[in-house]
Amino acid sequence: MNKDTTTFAIILSVIDFFLCFVMIAGIGLIISLLRYLDKFGKLDEDKMRM
Amino acid sequence: MFDQTLSFLAALGEQTGLAQFYWGNVVMMAVGVAMILLAIVKKYEPLLLVGIGFACIIANVPGSSLLEPGGLFYDAYLGVSMLILPPLIFFGVGAMTDFGPMLANPKLVILGAAAHLGIFVALISAKLLGFSIYEAGAIGIIGGADGPMAIFMAVKLAPKLLPQISVAAYSYMALMPLIQPPVMRMLTTKKERMIRMRQLRVVSRLERIAFPIVVGVLINLLLPPVAPLITMLMMGNLFKEVIVTDRLAQAAANTIMNVTLILLDVAIGSTMVADKFLTFATIEVLALGLFAFMIGTGSGVIGAKLMNLVLKEKINPLLGSAGIASVPIAARVTATVALQDDPENFLIYQAMGPNLAGVFGTALSGGIMLALLK
Numbered sequence: 379m380n381k382d383t384t385t386f387a388i389i390l391s392v393i394d395f396f397l398c399f400v401m402i403a404g405i406g407l408i409i410s411l412l413r414y415l416d417k418f419g420k421l422d423e424d425k426m427r428m
Numbered sequence: 429m430f431d432q433t434l435s436f437l438a439a440l441g442e443q444t445g446l447a448q449f450y451w452g453n454v455v456m457m458a459v460g461v462a463m464i465l466l467a468i469v470k471k472y473e474p475l476l477l478v479g480i481g482f483a484c485i486i487a488n489v490p491g492s493s494l495l496e497p498g499g500l501f502y503d504a505y506l507g508v509s510m511l512i513l514p515p516l517i518f519f520g521v522g523a524m525t526d527f528g529p530m531l532a533n534p535k536l537v538i539l540g541a542a543a544h545l546g547i548f549v550a551l552i553s554a555k556l557l558g559f560s561i562y563e564a565g566a567i568g569i570i571g572g573a574d575g576p577m578a579i580f581m582a583v584k585l586a587p588k589l590l591p592q593i594s595v596a597a598y599s600y601m602a603l604m605p606l607i608q609p610p611v612m613r614m615l616t617t618k619k620e621r622m623i624r625m626r627q628l629r630v631v632s633r634l635e636r637i638a639f640p641i642v643v644g645v646l647i648n649l650l651l652p653p654v655a656p657l658i659t660m661l662m663m664g665n666l667f668k669e670v671i672v673t674d675r676l677a678q679a680a681a682n683t684i685m686n687v688t689l690i691l692l693d694v695a696i697g698s699t700m701v702a703d704k705f706l707t708f709a710t711i712e713v714l715a716l717g718l719f720a721f722m723i724g725t726g727s728g729v730i731g732a733k734l735m736n737l738v739l740k741e742k743i744n745p746l747l748g749s750a751g752i753a754s755v756p757i758a759a760r761v762t763a764t765v766a767l768q769d770d771p772e773n774f775l776i777y778q779a780m781g782p783n784l785a786g787v788f789g790t791a792l793s794g795g796i797m798l799a800l801l802k
Binding site: 381382383384386387388390391392393394395397398399401402403405406407408409410412413415416419420421423426427 | 530548551565631632635643671672785789796
């Protein structure tokens with residue numbers, strides 16, 4: 379496949395933009411799950427600073 | 429005797445740079461002076477513009493050996509072309525960055541993708557202008573407003589355009605307070621700009637520590653092409669968040685960051701030599717970069733407005749413009765524009781969320797692009 383064409387540039391852009399949304403939404407989802415880590419315990423920051 | 433003295437002086441003159449001086453050098457020296465003046469008078473990113481401007485002036489003095497192999501500027505540039513400096517910058521940024529605003533409001537991370545439409549509009553435009561697909565990809569990434577990432581992509585895809593791309597990326601990042609506000613105001617009403625945001629929740633230490641580890645694994649797993657940058661970003665952040673490596677985090681955020689920044693300034697400024705820089709391709713790259721920044725700012729704002737169609741609690745659409753990377757400049761611009769309409773509407777903390785997501789947005793766009801172009 380000849381990649382050096384305007385058509386390929388458009389296809390690449392559409393796929394990239396769409397996948398970027400999907401992946402960043404995935405990161406957002408994982409970030410939103412991190413808050414549940416606190417249910418397993420908490421870190422004592424004062425002890426960490428000693 | 430008189431003739432001999434004259435010929436002696438003429439021979440001496442030929443050995444200096446004076447004989448090779450031409451109008452292009454004067455133009456580029458003036459550009460360098462303008463950068464320094466912008467930094468001093470307007471306070472536009474002085475840490476970048478003073479060094480870049482100075483190196484640009486010196487690089488345009490004909491006869492200087494600094495640009496030749498073994499020269500100071502040449503060696504500094506090796507740090508860029510060998511991709512040593514961009515990961516180090518990310519390392520320092522990670523150690524300086526509080527990802528709390530992003531962790532506290534995860535739904536805003538989507539703006540980090542929305543504000544990157546400029547990348548693809550610039551990519552297609554560059555292809556239409558006759559650049560190769562690889563050059564077009566590297567030019568497009570300027571729209572991500574992430575200097576180290578733009579350099580990284582330029583080295584990978586179009587090393588010949590590295591000077592133009594790095595100068596465009598860093599210059600426009602410095603000029604964001606001028607570029608973004610007109611676009612932001614054009615796409616929003618005063619009422620929208622005055623929307624106030626709820627205070628963000630407190631993010632626990634455990635979340636802050638888990639975040640860089642999880643993201644580091646994910647990026648290496650899914651997008652190895654951009655792993656060097658994000659891995660260093662996450663390592664710097666981990667050093668900061670675990671507290672027990674405070675000394676290393678301080679070194680990364682201060683000493684290492686400052687040294688790297690100086691080398692980067694010198695490296696970028698030294699590429700702005702008249703005979704290579706004063707070309708039509710440079711004008712095209714600069715124009716496309718500016719276009720990408722404006723489109724990205726606009727698409728971020730529109731993305732935020734689209735989110736408001738489905739969200740119960742409306743967000744201030746100005747936050748969308750912060751989704752373009754360039755931490756923390758874009759977030760500062762968002763906060764400044766919001767304050768102009770409502771002096772008590774402090775959006776800086778909320779704007780940091782999409783702004784940080786923008787770093788990931790640019791890295792993801794670049795990683796996917798590299799994978800598709802392989």
